[in-house]
Amino acid sequence: MSDPTRPPAVGVLDQGPAITFPPGFLWGAATAAYQIEGAATAGGRTPSIWDTFSHTEGRTVGGHTGDVACDHFHRMPDDVRLMAELGLKSYRFSVSWPRVQPGGSGAANAEGLDFYQRLVDELLGHGIEPWLTLYHWDLPQPLEDAGGWPARDTAARFADYAQLVADALGDRVRYWTTLNEPWCSAFLGYGSGAHAPGRTDGADAVRAGHHLMLGHGLAVQALRASRPDAQLGITVNLYPVTPATDSPADADAARRIDALANRFFLDPVLRGSYPADLQADLASVTDFGHVRDGDLATISTPLDLVGINYYSRHVVAAPVEGEQPEAYWRAPTCWPGSEDVRFVTRGVPVTDMDWEIDAPGLVETLERVHRDYTDLPLYVTENGSAFVDTVVDGQVDDTDRLAYFDSHLRAAHAAIGAGVPLRGYFAWSLMDNFEWAWGYTKRFGMVYVDYDSQVRIPKSSARWYAEVIRRNGLAAQ
Ligand code: FCB
Numbered sequence: 001m002s003d004p005t006r007p008p009a010v011g012v013l014d015q016g017p018a019i020t021f022p023p024g025f026l027w028g029a030a031t032a033a034y035q036i037e038g039a040a041t042a043g044g045r046t047p048s049i050w051d052t053f054s055h056t057e058g059r060t061v062g063g064h065t066g067d068v069a070c071d072h073f074h075r076m077p078d079d080v081r082l083m084a085e086l087g088l089k090s091y092r093f094s095v096s097w098p099r100v101q102p103g104g105s106g107a108a109n110a111e112g113l114d115f116y117q118r119l120v121d122e123l124l125g126h127g128i129e130p131w132l133t134l135y136h137w138d139l140p141q142p143l144e145d146a147g148g149w150p151a152r153d154t155a156a157r158f159a160d161y162a163q164l165v166a167d168a169l170g171d172r173v174r175y176w177t178t179l180n181e182p183w184c185s186a187f188l189g190y191g192s193g194a195h196a197p198g199r200t201d202g203a204d205a206v207r208a209g210h211h212l213m214l215g216h217g218l219a220v221q222a223l224r225a226s227r228p229d230a231q232l233g234i235t236v237n238l239y240p241v242t243p244a245t246d247s248p249a250d251a252d253a254a255r256r257i258d259a260l261a262n263r264f265f266l267d268p269v270l271r272g273s274y275p276a277d278l279q280a281d282l283a284s285v286t287d288f289g290h291v292r293d294g295d296l297a298t299i300s301t302p303l304d305l306v307g308i309n310y311y312s313r314h315v316v317a318a319p320v321e322g323e324q325p326e327a328y329w330r331a332p333t334c335w336p337g338s339e340d341v342r343f344v345t346r347g348v349p350v351t352d353m354d355w356e357i358d359a360p361g362l363v364e365t366l367e368r369v370h371r372d373y374t375d376l377p378l379y380v381t382e383n384g385s386a387f388v389d390t391v392v393d394g395q396v397d398d399t400d401r402l403a404y405f406d407s408h409l410r411a412a413h414a415a416i417g418a419g420v421p422l423r424g425y426f427a428w429s430l431m432d433n434f435e436w437a438w439g440y441t442k443r444f445g446m447v448y449v450d451y452d453s454q455v456r457i458p459k460s461s462a463r464w465y466a467e468v469i470r471r472n473g474l475a476a477q
Pocket of ligand 1: 032035180181309444
């Protein structure tokens with residue numbers, strides 16, 4: 001008899017009926033420039049904050065860097081062929097800012113742009129819709145040296161860069177994401193320091209978050225003016241935040257973390273204001289003096305869609321007097337003003353990142369954005385899981401990852417059934433890659449990458465996903 005106190009095993013498919021997604025549902029997979037391209041010095045590319053950070057001792061596991069990564073820069077046509085074999089309808093990639101505008105200001109670098117022009121042409125040639133993210137964390141190092149995202153001017157530099165990319169690719173790329181996960185750029189980059197540039201100042205993190213959003217708004221205005229037909233959006237990483245108990249103190253802890261993780265970005269972008277409770281919580285950190293008249297109007301420039309990255313849920317509790325708060329990532333300082341909140345683990349199955357697997361949280365997240373914020377089309381622009389993979393007889397049987405996708409796609413379908421205008425889903429990731437501070441030690445890919453030989457092996461989840469796309473849904477289990 002099974003032990004009811006034990007959590008269910010990872011990798012077991014939930015039982016469920018066959019489900020079909022709406023016609024035209026956009027099935028894709030996502031990657032990011034620094035995580036896969038390599039070719040760090042090719043064709044005039046200059047360092048980004050991630051080059052500097054990963055080359056600094058002690059910043060990444062094993063001292064891993066993105067110098068070579070998946071060598072996608074040189075293997076791009078083969079990688080696109082692989083995407084076509086999987087039947088992807090869309091591919092979400094990011095443009096490396098220091099590749100196309102070395103140093104982060106001035107003229108475009110034709111050699112750098114040429115790579116993305118070839119990529120886009122290759123995708124279109126295979127009937128794959130290109131989905132372009134402008135900023136997936138690789139700020140040109142000279143802009144960081146000039147103050148980075150806590151400095152207001154970086155927002156203007158970002159809008160110039162957006163214009164330059166629109167001029168080169170706007171005739172062929174329909175879907176545009178300005179920023180990927182500004183929470184990570186701001187609060188991991190400038191708060192906890194777990195991500196590049198590795199700074200640790202709560203007020204800087206809050207300023208960075210604001211200037212990232214300002215850059216987003218300015219970029220949307222520039223893109224809209226030059227490409228009125230483009231579909232423009234932002235990608236935010238959202239978490240349901242649940243109190244550990246029904247005590248008022250735990251409810252307040254959840255409110256605070258929800259404000260910092262979710263509403264810090266959703267409110268300015270979709271409502272044109274910062275939440276009052278967030279500003280009160282941050283009173284000891286900043287007086288929000290960096291917010292100028294007109295900023296929130298720029299930040300809330302209308303969009304065509306919202307991208308949501310979903311991985312897990314946060315369960316939090318109020319601090320217990322005399323007890324140290326549980327460590328969260330490297331330091332709790334990615335929650336300025338709320339560093340004493342405890343992040344609680346529930347003992348449910350986790351991925352190799354130790355992130356709890358919580359498919360119902362995806363339904364909650366999608367429903368909340370639709371109910372509380374917007375009627376705009378929503379896209380899951382990332383969702384996936386790291387697990388330890390082993391190659392046996394040239395195959396990788398990743399049932400755990402496959403089951404993660406299955407349960408989250410069933411959740412996505414349930415959200416559609418509840419009236420959420422979800423229009424597409426991008427698996428993270430197409431292939432194993434440089435997982436930021438974790439280097440190459442965490443594998444998120446549907447395609448296995450042997451980093452010595454650069455051989456790609458589609459895992460079981462890739463073949464399964466190809467079948468999901470083919471039937472536009474899931475078979476009964
Ligand atoms: C997201 C990032 C992505 C990848 C996944 C696992 O936060 O956008 O680059 O690292 O997590």
